[in-house]
Each structure stands twice: as C-alpha cells, then as structure tokens.
Amino acid sequence: MHEFSYKGSDFFCEGIKVSDLALRFGTPLYVYSYKTLTDHFLKLQSAFREIDPLICFSVKANSNLSVLKALVDKGAGLDIVSGGELFRAKKAGCPLSKIVYASVGKTDKEIEDAVSSGILFFNVESLPELENINRIAGRLGKTVKVALRINPDVEAKTHKFITTGKITNKFGIDFKTAGGIIALRKRFRHALIAGLHIHIGSQITESGPFLAAIKKITVFISRLKDQGVPIEYLNIGGGLGIIYSRETPQTAAEFASKILPLLRNSGLKIIMEPGRFIVGSAGILVARVLYVKKTPLKKFVIVDGAMNDLIRPALYDAHHEIVPLHRSKRERQKVDIVGPICESGDFLAKGRFVQSVRAGEYIAVMSAGAYGFSMSSNYNSRPRAAEIMVRGKEVILIGRRETYDDLIDREEIAV
Numbered sequence: 001m002h003e004f005s006y007k008g009s010d011f012f013c014e015g016i017k018v019s020d021l022a023l024r025f026g027t028p029l030y031v032y033s034y035k036t037l038t039d040h041f042l043k044l045q046s047a048f049r050e051i052d053p054l055i056c057f058s059v060k061a062n063s064n065l066s067v068l069k070a071l072v073d074k075g076a077g078l079d080i081v082s083g084g085e086l087f088r089a090k091k092a093g094c095p096l097s098k099i100v101y102a103s104v105g106k107t108d109k110e111i112e113d114a115v116s117s118g119i120l121f122f123n124v125e126s127l128p129e130l131e132n133i134n135r136i137a138g139r140l141g142k143t144v145k146v147a148l149r150i151n152p153d154v155e156a157k158t159h160k161f162i163t164t165g166k167i168t169n170k171f172g173i174d175f176k177t178a179g180g181i182i183a184l185r186k187r188f189r190h191a192l193i194a195g196l197h198i199h200i201g202s203q204i205t206e207s208g209p210f211l212a213a214i215k216k217i218t219v220f221i222s223r224l225k226d227q228g229v230p231i232e233y234l235n236i237g238g239g240l241g242i243i244y245s246r247e248t249p250q251t252a253a254e255f256a257s258k259i260l261p262l263l264r265n266s267g268l269k270i271i272m273e274p275g276r277f278i279v280g281s282a283g284i285l286v287a288r289v290l291y292v293k294k295t296p297l298k299k300f301v302i303v304d305g306a307m308n309d310l311i312r313p314a315l316y317d318a319h320h321e322i323v324p325l326h327r328s329k330r331e332r333q334k335v336d337i338v339g340p341i342c343e344s345g346d347f348l349a350k351g352r353f354v355q356s357v358r359a360g361e362y363i364a365v366m367s368a369g370a371y372g373f374s375m376s377s378n379y380n381s382r383p384r385a386a387e388i389m390v391r392g393k394e395v396i397l398i399g400r401r402e403t404y405d406d407l408i409d410r411e412e413i414a415v
C-alpha cells in the first residue's frame with residue numbers, strides 16, 4: 001500500500017497534488033510519502049513484535065538524511081556498507097549501537113572509523129577481512145563484535161545482478177570455511193564472533209528462499225551450540241520484494257508468519273536489514289515530457305528524467321509503472337519512454353501502452369523510492385534531481401536540485 005493515487009483526474013501524494021510540486025520545484029523530481037515510508041517500517045516492526053528484532057534500514061536503498069531520520073525516529077537502526085554511509089548514519093542521529101556494517105571490501109580507514117565510533121557489529125565477509133578488523137581494533141585498544149556473513153548457497157529467484165547468496169557470488173563465507181574460522185575464534189581477541197549474517201539477494205517475492213537460507217543457518221547455529229560456541233545475533237538481511245508490476249510479494253505479516261516459527265525459540269537476537277520493502281513504493285520520480293518523436297517503426301516519449309536519475313531499467317531491465325499526472329480519456333499508445341542521455345540504454349520504459357501524452361505534460365515513474373536517487377549520477381553532466389518529502393499537506397524539500405556549479409565543485413583547471 002502506498003499514498004500515491006488519483007483524486008479525480010489529478011495525481012496526489014498524500015494531500016498534495018504532484019503536478020503542483022513539479023511546477024514549484026521543477027523536474028526531474030523525486031517525491032516521497034512520509035506516511036508510506038514510516039508505515040512500511042512500522043508494519044514490519046509490528047509483524048515481528050514478539051521477537052523484537054532490531055530493524056536496520058539498508059542505507060544504500062535510499063540514503064537521504066531525512067529518510068534516515070524519519071526511520072531512526074521510529075526506532076530503526078541502520079545497515080551501512082561504507083564510510084560514507086557511516087557518516088550519513090551519524091548525521092541522521094542513528095544510535096551507534098544500532099548500526100551494522102557489511103561490505104566485501106572495507107578499507108582500513110573505514111574499519112578504523114567504525115571501530116572508533118563503536119558500532120553494534122561488522123558483518124564480516126572473509127577471513128582476511130576478519131584478520132584486518134582484529135588487527136585494527138587491537139591497534140586502537142578496542143574489542144569489537146562481528147557477525148560472519150554466511151553464503152548459504154540458495155537460489156533467491158530474483159535478477160542475477162541482485163542475487164547474493166549463491167556460492168558463485170562474491171558475498172559471504174561458505175559454511176565449511178566459516179566453521180574453520182569459528183574454530184580459530186580465540187585467535188581474534190579484538191574481533192569477537194558474536195553472530196552470523198545472511199543476505200541472499202533483493203526483490204525476493206516468495207518466502208521459500210528466505211526459509212531455505214534461515215533453516216540452513218539455524219541448523220549451523222545449533223551445531224555450533226552443541227560444540228559450545230555461543231552465537232548471540234542472527235542477522236537475516238533484507239531482500240523483501242515489492243510490487244513494481246504484477247508481482248504478488250509477501251506482506252510483512254505473511255513473511256513473519258513463515259519466518260517466526262524458525263526464530264521464536266532460538267534465543268537469538270534477530271537483526272533485519274530491509275531497504276526496498278520500506279522505501280521502494282514510498283517514492284516516485286516525476287519527469288516532464290519534452291518531445292514526442294515518431295520514427296518509421298516506433299514512437300518515443302522523450303522526458304527530462306533519464307538513466308542518471310533512475311538507472312534500474314537500464315541496469316536490470318527493471319519494470320516501473322508509469323502514469324500521467326493528469327489522467328484523461330485519451331487513447332493509449334505503445335511507446336518507449338526515454339531520457340535525453342546519449343545511450344540507447346537510456347530508457348524508463350520500453351514498448352509500454354500508456355495514455356498518449358504531449359510535450360509539457362508530466363509523468364510519474366512509480367516505486368522509485370529504493371535504489372533510485374541513491375544510484376543516481378551526473379552522467380552527461382546532468383545535475384541530480386531535487387527530492388521532496390510530503391507529510392499530509394506539508395511539503396518539505398529534503399534534497400535541493402544540484403546546480404551546474406555543483407557539477408564542477410571538486411575539479412580544478414590545472415593543466
């Protein structure tokens with residue numbers, strides 16, 4: 001459920017007409033619904049209430065400070081993957097005791113900063129990384145907690161670029177190697193192995209892959225227990241899918257009803273790292289039609305939003321519903337909706353039947369809240385879009401549009 005819908009012929013976000021935002025702030029424009037964002041977090045929290053998990057929103061999905069703050073205020077922790085995300089998490093006021101840090105390639109500087117800050121724990125993805133964290137924490141006179149990220153080798157049934165729990169992926173550690181590392185755990189006096197972590201992929205719409213992975217890891221934890229190895233935390237990652245087109249993903253309650261039987265008597269502190277589920281349908285990208293171009297074979301609707309603003313269609317062939325901000329009884333036409341960037345991969349939709357639109361009209365690209373702005377770039381020297389949060393009838397600018405000066409801010413003419 002989300003708070004974007006037509007009232008009469010105009011498209012609204014909560015109590016605000018979206019075309020008014022487009023006129024006021026220009027396009028391309030990201031618009032987020034505060035209610036949708038926080039509701040999704042609260043639904044997950046409520047579904048899992050009986051085990052009281054720490055829900056660490058995955059910052060990579062949407063790293064805007066106001067998005068993070070809105071969730072932190074509701075009790076969320078944050079899942080980070082870089083020094084930059086740690087910086088953001090601190091700026092958003094996230095308690096350090098609610099920050100978990102994954103990534104296959106943490107640098108010494110990133111590890112140092114996170115150790116000094118006192119985050120909850122690192123999700124560790126290899127033996128050399130564990131040795132490095134142990135060495136750096138030792139040098140700093142600290143002891144940190146870590147969770148080994150296990151690669152459970154399960155099929156996530158999602159796009160191959162967002163599958164992360166197969167043994168051929170770069171992520172995590174296989175069970176056998178993890179067992180070997182745990183056997184040597186006393187060697188790591190400054191990096192205590194306190195938990196295990198899995199994250200098998202993203203946009204997973206069925207419970208099967210989660211169940212398979214959690215079953216494997218809970219069996220592994222029981223075996224460790226039998227050997228006298230105490231495991232305090234189990235981080236079950238993120239990955240919950242949302243509706244982009246005709247998917248029928250699980251609700252938070254359905255997901256909980258499947259997963260809870262595996263976790264409720266485990267005695268483990270459970271961490272979750274959802275990103276897309278919380279913010280995906282809480283955001284849209286608004287763009288303006290620049291031209292409608294007919295070629296002998298096709299019709300192109302050329303808009304001012306492009307792959308630099310939303311790369312998911314180009315990167316994953318992802319489907320996003322596209323709707324006009326003003327709907328009327330016009331014929332529907334099959335079109336490609338494309339941006340101005342000099343790449344044939346620059347499209348928002350291909351071969352899509354949409355209400356015919358004219359230059360100057362606005363469209364909304366739906367479910368663009370996750371991996372939208374956070375994956376945006378300045379390709380073709382396009383300033384990044386502005387970001388607006390709507391809360392009821394309140395309109396808050398949470399990210400100003402970049403200027404041309406921003407584009408060259410860090411550069412020098414030095415030759």
Ligand SMILES: Cc1ncc(COP(=O)(O)O)c(C=O)c1O
Pocket residue numbers: 058060061079102199201202203237238239240273274275276277370
């Ligand atoms: C370690 C980790 N946790 C959580 C997430 C969030 O995934 P999602 O947005 O699918 O919930 C990701 C996404 O790539 C991730 O890599």
